[in-house]
Amino acid sequence: MNSRPEVTLKQLHCLAALAEARHFRRAAEIVGISQPSLSAQIQNLESALRIRLVDRVRAGISLTPAGREIAERANRMIAEERAMIDFASAATIGLAGTIRLGAAPTVGPYLLPHIVSSLHRKDSGLGLYVREDAPHSLEQDLARGEHDLLLTPLAPSSADF
Structure with missing residues (x-):
């Protein structure tokens, strides 16, 4: 049995917001959660992927090379999620x-x-x-x-x- 935590869409939304805002507090506002919750989501994502995604720097954060790539992929997944929701909404009518x-x-x-x-x-x-x-x-x-x-x-x- 795999004891590694699962990657969730919520975690990917948090990473995408962090990549956009470059600051934990602003990213938390974008996602609509507290800064400690956003920080925990990012830590859980790093744990699930077994890779460091974010470096804390003086002016906020910097994404690692892996963090940049995963944030780009997260944005594509979020776009697909939105497209799926839009499709389902249109399909109901x-x-x-x-x-x-x-x-x-x-x-x-x-x-x-x-x-x-x-x-x-x-x-x-x-x-x-x-x-x-x-x-x-x-x-x-x-x-x-x-x-x-x-x-x-x-x-x-x-x-x-």
């Missing part, structure tokens, strides 16, 4: 992910430009994958779960749709 659309060649060229431009205007996180094929083939694909919806000129041939 149906504005994220990819819609797999099957379109008949007789309808797609006329309606899809309007649909696609509307999506781009809204600048949503919604993606659109379009496959053009004959209506009967598209229905079979829909039944297999390959499409989320169909755009065809005909009513479905099966009562299952």
